[in-house]
Amino acid sequence: MGLISNGTTIFDAGVLNAGGSMSFIKKLTASSSSTLSFVDGSSSVVLDSTYKEYMFIFNNIHPQTNAASLTFQGNAAGGSGFDETITSTYFRSRHNEDDSDGAVNYDESYDLNQSTNFQTISYATGNENDECCSGYLHLFNPSGTTFVKHFTSHVSNYGRNNHARFENAAGYFNTTAAIDEIQFKFHSGNIDSGTITLYGIA
Numbered sequence: 001m002g003l004i005s006n007g008t009t010i011f012d013a014g015v016l017n018a019g020g021s022m023s024f025i026k027k028l029t030a031s032s033s034s035t036l037s038f039v040d041g042s043s044s045v046v047l048d049s050t051y052k053e054y055m056f057i058f059n060n061i062h063p064q065t066n067a068a069s070l071t072f073q074g075n076a077a078g079g080s081g082f083d084e085t086i087t088s089t090y091f092r093s094r095h096n097e098d099d100s101d102g103a104v105n106y107d108e109s110y111d112l113n114q115s116t117n118f119q120t121i122s123y124a125t126g127n128e129n130d131e132c133c134s135g136y137l138h139l140f141n142p143s144g145t146t147f148v149k150h151f152t153s154h155v156s157n158y159g160r161n162n163h164a165r166f167e168n169a170a171g172y173f174n175t176t177a178a179i180d181e182i183q184f185k186f187h188s189g190n191i192d193s194g195t196i197t198l199y200g201i202a
Contacts, residue, residue: 020053022200054200058134059196064192065188069186069188070185076178079181085116085173090111090167184196
């Protein structure tokens, strides 16, 4: 027997219904691309008050340049230059294929402190044929005009020197203006291949 509140099923057969659903918005495919950008109102991209949460899923992002770090930045509505002020934190775990190295560490060199730089979300991905990174970035209520704009990212990375890495970044765009553009790029060289797909979460 289910638990129903105001016409919505909360529990059914012991399973919690979280109530959210993901709606596909746009997929971008890299082909030696310097950047991949999602701009609200352009090329069928929705990044506005339609959803309170957005998710970018990146699959098999392969760099042209060895040891390239995947990064992102945003633009406030009406802005340009992808240079919003970010405060963030970053940590990762790693393990080598030959079991010679493993650690969990906080790396303040990839934190941003009221900076307009691009935020690192995956460090030093290798560019050999089988090396890439995959993961996702959550952006919360980007169209709101009361609070700062929070984000979290989680990435699995095949790093240079045959490391498996789990990388995590979180922080906020320190602006109450709406964020309606997000851009991804490697800190060096092009995005050789891979896809980034944007979803809205109801």
